Amino acid sequence: MPTPRTSRTRDRWALELEARARAHWTAARTDELLQGKDVLIRPGDAATLLRALGLLNADASLPPAQVRKYFQINHMVGQLRLTFEELRARHATIRLLDAGCGRSYLTLLLAWCGAHVWRHPIEVLGVDRNPAVIEECRRRTELAQLDGVARFEVAALDQLDAIDVPAELHGVIALHACDTATCDAIAIGVARRAELVAVAPCCQAELARGWEALADGQGDLAPIWRTPHLRRETAAHLTDAMRMLLLRAAGYRTTAIEFIPSEHTRKNTLIRAVRGDGPDPAAASEYDTLVRATGGVGLALAKRL
Numbered sequence: 001m002p003t004p005r006t007s008r009t010r011d012r013w014a015l016e017l018e019a020r021a022r023a024h025w026t027a028a029r030t031d032e033l034l035q036g037k038d039v040l041i042r043p044g045d046a047a048t049l050l051r052a053l054g055l056l057n058a059d060a061s062l063p064p065a066q067v068r069k070y071f072q073i074n075h076m077v078g079q080l081r082l083t084f085e086e087l088r089a090r091h092a093t094i095r096l097l098d099a100g101c102g103r104s105y106l107t108l109l110l111a112w113c114g115a116h117v118w119r120h121p122i123e124v125l126g127v128d129r130n131p132a133v134i135e136e137c138r139r140r141t142e143l144a145q146l147d148g149v150a151r152f153e154v155a156a157l158d159q160l161d162a163i164d165v166p167a168e169l170h171g172v173i174a175l176h177a178c179d180t181a182t183c184d185a186i187a188i189g190v191a192r193r194a195e196l197v198a199v200a201p202c203c204q205a206e207l208a209r210g211w212e213a214l215a216d217g218q219g220d221l222a223p224i225w226r227t228p229h230l231r232r233e234t235a236a237h238l239t240d241a242m243r244m245l246l247l248r249a250a251g252y253r254t255t256a257i258e259f260i261p262s263e264h265t266r267k268n269t270l271i272r273a274v275r276g277d278g279p280d281p282a283a284a285s286e287y288d289t290l291v292r293a294t295g296g297v298g299l300a301l302a303k304r305l
């Protein structure tokens, strides 16, 4: 999809697309898609954004292959609705970081919500180590007319000093930032005292890698350590439990929920952490106990917080 070159061409493109979307997304079609689900962004109301993200066809229809992503990003932001409401009440401009932003689905949805749904000043920075995806994010931002609201930079998450990051970050979000990149996102949020840290983890392999070395051992969990599939599956949940404990130990109140039904993706856990009144020493001790009970392999994140 070429990017319209001038802002007049872009405006005309957006107007024509929105007209097609209004015609296509009748109440009956919208109800058929949503099946009673409450979403922040209805396809007929955000055609410019959804087309820029490659989720809508040129005729404004939503191809079946994109339905999953459409619901994934809507549900993730929807689950954080109340926290964003609180951030809006507290800050004249909300500053967010999307860590491991990939091709900007979540980043631009957040920027769109600020500009068009919440109508509250917002600055969203998307960071990814892949220069090709950042180039694509910038193209999409221009097309969605969100320049000035969303910005994108190439960087590894453990090297943010190399780029311009706002001194004050209110929220750090990461959707499926691979493996320990989710820990990087948590570390950034805690270090910058972000009020919200929200991560939907994927490929949690750090514990599984450590347990592999124990596969020939005699520990209580040896049957799991010996079986690669079970090792990975068990590691995923324990990693998230450890992340929650470390966040609580660092002063956050945490919850873990299923943010999207598993038919959309199995990577459907959302850890939401909101900065609270102070560190919880009991959580630090529960973390140590859990590490000992599961073979002594912890997360590198523990040393960073």
Ligand SMILES: C[S@@+](CC[C@H](N)C(=O)[O-])C[C@H]1O[C@@H](n2cnc3c(N)ncnc32)[C@H](O)[C@@H]1O
Residues within 6 Å of the ligand: 099, 100, 101, 102, 103, 104, 105, 106, 127, 128, 129, 130, 133, 155, 156, 157, 158, 174, 175, 176, 177, 178, 181, 184
């Ligand atoms: C599975 S994709 C998810 C992208 C996006 N958040 C989404 O849900 O559409 C993970 C992204 O994280 C990026 N990533 C992984 N590790 C990273 C790191 N250490 N620093 C920066 N980006 C990283 C990858 O380049 C990739 O674009």
